[in-house]
Amino acid sequence: MRIYLMISYCIVFFFLMSGISKADENTPVSQKISKPQVELNKFCKIKVDILNPKHFKDAYLEAIEIRENFCNPLNAESRNAQKYVINFYKHLNEVISLEDIDRIQKSEINELDKGPGLTAFNYDFSEDKTRMNIVYVDISRDSISKCEQKAKSISSTMECSDLMDEFNGIFEIVFGPVAIRDVIDHYLYTTNLGQEWDDFIELSKPQTIWERYVNGRIFSNKNSDDGFLPPPEKQLIFLHPGLAFENIGAAIDGDEVKESFSLDIIGVNWWKRDKWYAPSGISLTAIYSDRADIDDLGYGFSLHFKSKFFIGVSRHGSENGVFASFDLIELFKGKLKIKESYKAFF
Amino acid sequence: MAKKLIIVPGMGNKSAEEFKVEVSDAFKNAFNLYQKYYGMSAEDFVEIIPFEYNDIFDQDREKMSNQAQPIVDRLDTLDSLDNGSESLTKKAIEEISKIEAGINDDDFFKTHWLDVFFYRFTILGEMVRIKLSNLIDKSILDLGGNAQRLHILGHSLGTSVLHDTLAKQYSDQFQTSKVKKLSVNTHKLGSLHLIANTSRVLESFIKVNLSTVKPGRRGCVHKYLEYRHIFDPITWPRAFNPSDNGNWISSDSWNIFKRYKLQRLTSVTNEHGNVHDINHYILNPLVHRELFSDVFGIKLTEDEKNEGYENYYSKTFGKVADDLDESLSKLKSFNIENIKGLFKSIKALKDFVEGAGGDFL
Numbered sequence: 001m002r003i004y005l006m007i008s009y010c011i012v013f014f015f016l017m018s019g020i021s022k023a024d025e026n027t028p029v030s031q032k033i034s035k036p037q038v039e040l041n042k043f044c045k046i047k048v049d050i051l052n053p054k055h056f057k058d059a060y061l062e063a064i065e066i067r068e069n070f071c072n073p074l075n076a077e078s079r080n081a082q083k084y085v086i087n088f089y090k091h092l093n094e095v096i097s098l099e100d101i102d103r104i105q106k107s108e109i110n111e112l113d114k115g116p117g118l119t120a121f122n123y124d125f126s127e128d129k130t131r132m133n134i135v136y137v138d139i140s141r142d143s144i145s146k147c148e149q150k151a152k153s154i155s156s157t158m159e160c161s162d163l164m165d166e167f168n169g170i171f172e173i174v175f176g177p178v179a180i181r182d183v184i185d186h187y188l189y190t191t192n193l194g195q196e197w198d199d200f201i202e203l204s205k206p207q208t209i210w211e212r213y214v215n216g217r218i219f220s221n222k223n224s225d226d227g228f229l230p231p232p233e234k235q236l237i238f239l240h241p242g243l244a245f246e247n248i249g250a251a252i253d254g255d256e257v258k259e260s261f262s263l264d265i266i267g268v269n270w271w272k273r274d275k276w277y278a279p280s281g282i283s284l285t286a287i288y289s290d291r292a293d294i295d296d297l298g299y300g301f302s303l304h305f306k307s308k309f310f311i312g313v314s315r316h317g318s319e320n321g322v323f324a325s326f327d328l329i330e331l332f333k334g335k336l337k338i339k340e341s342y343k344a345f346f
Numbered sequence: 347m348a349k350k351l352i353i354v355p356g357m358g359n360k361s362a363e364e365f366k367v368e369v370s371d372a373f374k375n376a377f378n379l380y381q382k383y384y385g386m387s388a389e390d391f392v393e394i395i396p397f398e399y400n401d402i403f404d405q406d407r408e409k410m411s412n413q414a415q416p417i418v419d420r421l422d423t424l425d426s427l428d429n430g431s432e433s434l435t436k437k438a439i440e441e442i443s444k445i446e447a448g449i450n451d452d453d454f455f456k457t458h459w460l461d462v463f464f465y466r467f468t469i470l471g472e473m474v475r476i477k478l479s480n481l482i483d484k485s486i487l488d489l490g491g492n493a494q495r496l497h498i499l500g501h502s503l504g505t506s507v508l509h510d511t512l513a514k515q516y517s518d519q520f521q522t523s524k525v526k527k528l529s530v531n532t533h534k535l536g537s538l539h540l541i542a543n544t545s546r547v548l549e550s551f552i553k554v555n556l557s558t559v560k561p562g563r564r565g566c567v568h569k570y571l572e573y574r575h576i577f578d579p580i581t582w583p584r585a586f587n588p589s590d591n592g593n594w595i596s597s598d599s600w601n602i603f604k605r606y607k608l609q610r611l612t613s614v615t616n617e618h619g620n621v622h623d624i625n626h627y628i629l630n631p632l633v634h635r636e637l638f639s640d641v642f643g644i645k646l647t648e649d650e651k652n653e654g655y656e657n658y659y660s661k662t663f664g665k666v667a668d669d670l671d672e673s674l675s676k677l678k679s680f681n682i683e684n685i686k687g688l689f690k691s692i693k694a695l696k697d698f699v700e701g702a703g704g705d706f707l
Contacts, residue, residue, distance in 0.1 A: 116529040124603040179491035187483035197473040206409040216468040
C-alpha cells in the first residue's frame, strides 16, 4: 500500500511542479520564419517582360523606371509605389477621355483611403460592346468609340480590347510592387502557421474518430472570420482506449502483472511539451484485466507523457494497482522480455 | 508573363500528381475536339499546380489505425466482462477499437466519406485551408504580385475547401490589423471555376452568399463560373443558387458584364453514367470553352465552336442518360438538403455507376 501511495504522491508532485495548467511558453516548438526581405529580393529578381508596345511606348519606359527605382534598395522613397499607380492611368489619355481617366483615378483614391486598396487593372465589355468598365468604373460611349478608333488607326485588325491588353501588360510592371508587400506578409504568416500545424500533427496525441469530432466542435466555436487559426493548445481526451501493463500486489502469485485494457473516460492533453518528464495530460481512466479474486474493472487516473505514454494508479474494489502504457514498456524492452522489463521498472 | 492554374481535387485518395495527370488528360481530350488544337495540352498555355490535402487525412487515419490494432488483436480476452458497467466498458473498448483499426482500409467509405468528415468536422480542416492559402500566396508571389494571372479550379469537395480558404484569405474592407488579409481589389484572382460545387452543403463558419468569394468589385475573383450537371446528384443538396437582386453582386456584374455564370450540363458521355467525374465535365464544351477563354486566352471562332460541339455530341449516350435519370428519381423523394443527403446522393450515383460496370473513384 505504501508504495502505491508513494508513487501517487510522486505523480502528483511532478504534475504540480511541471505547471500542467499552462503549456510551455519559453520553448517554441517551431522555428519562426520571418524573411520579408528575402521574398522582396526574389520578387525583384523576376524578369520584367520585354514588351514591344504598339501604342503605349512612353508608358512602358516609365513603368520600367518605376520598377527599377522600387527595386533599388538605396531608394526608400520610391518603395511607396501606390502614388505611381494612380498617376499611371494618365497614359490612357489618347485612348479614353480625360474625364473618364479622372473618374478612374478618383475611384481608386477612394478605394485606397476607405476601401481595401488599389485595384489590379481589369476591363470588361458588354456583349454588344455598348458598355465598358475599367476597374469597375463605367466608361463613356465616347471613350469606347475613341478607343476603337485609336486601335483601328494602328492596325485594321486591332480592337480596343487589344489596346487594353497592351496597357494591362505594362500596368502590371508598376502594380506588382504595390501588391507584393501584403502578399509577402501573408505568405510568411501562412508558412509559419503551416509549420505550427505540422508540429501539431507530429506531436499531438493520436485521437479516435469521436475525439476528433468533439475537439472539432470545440475548435469550430472559435472559428471566427478573423483569418486562419493556429492549432489548439490542448486536446480533449474522450473514451480513448489503450493497452497497459498493470501491477496489483494483492493478486495471487503470478497474476500481479497483467496486460490490461484501459479506457480514458475523460481528460485533457497539452501537446506542446518539450521535456519528457513533464506530464502532457491527465485523465480519468477505467482499466480492466482478468484476475482471480480481484475485481476485473478498476478506476483511477493517468498522467500522460509526450502525448503518447501514460502511467497511473487504479483501484479495483479494495485493492490498489499501478499501470503503465504498453508502448512505454516497449521503450524499456531492450534485451529483456516485456514482463521482466516491467518488473524491473517497478 | 505566364499564367497559373491551381487545381483542387475532390474526395478520394488520388495524389497531387495523379490528379494533375487526370486534369491534363481531360483537357487533351477537349482540345482533340478541334482540328486546330488537336494534340495540344493545357500546359502549352498555363502552368498547372495541383493541391493535395488528403495526405493529411491519410496520415491521421494511419495513426488512428496503428494505435487501435494491438487492442483489437487482444479483444477476445475481454469476454469475462459481462455485467453492468463492466460490459459497457467492454463494449466501448471493443467498438471503438474495431472502428479505429479499420479506419485505414481502402474501401470507398473510408477513402471518400472520411475525407468529408475530416475536412468538415475536425480541426484538420483548418490545416488544409492554411496549406491551400500558402500555395495561393506563393503562386501570386511567383507571378510578381499580379494575382489576376492566377486562376483556380475546384472539383466536388475541393470546391468547399477552395471557398472556405478564399473566404478566410480575402477581405473587402480597409484593414488595420497586424496581419492583413489579401485585398479583394489588389490581389483579385483572374477566375474561379467550381465543378460540382458542394460549398453550400458543407458551409461552416460563413454562409457562402455572404463571403468574399464572388466576382466583381467586392469579390476576390474577377470572374466566377460554376458547372453543374443536371444528373449529378452530388450537386443537388443545398445547391448554391444566388439571385440577381443586387445583394450578392451588382446587376451590372450579373447581367451586363457576365462575371458570374452557371453552366447547366445535360449530355452524358460516360458509358457508365459517371457524370460526377472531372473528365466528364471538362469534355463538355460548355465547360472547356470557358476555361479556354478565361484561363488559356483562346477565343474560338463560331465555326470552331460548331466543330467542337458536333464532335462532342457524337460521343453522347442517350440511353445512359435516360437510365441514370430514372435511377436517381427515387432520390428526389427524400429530403437531401443536408450533409446526410450528400452521402445518400454519393451512394446513389456510385451504385448506378458500379451497376453499369464502371468505377466510381
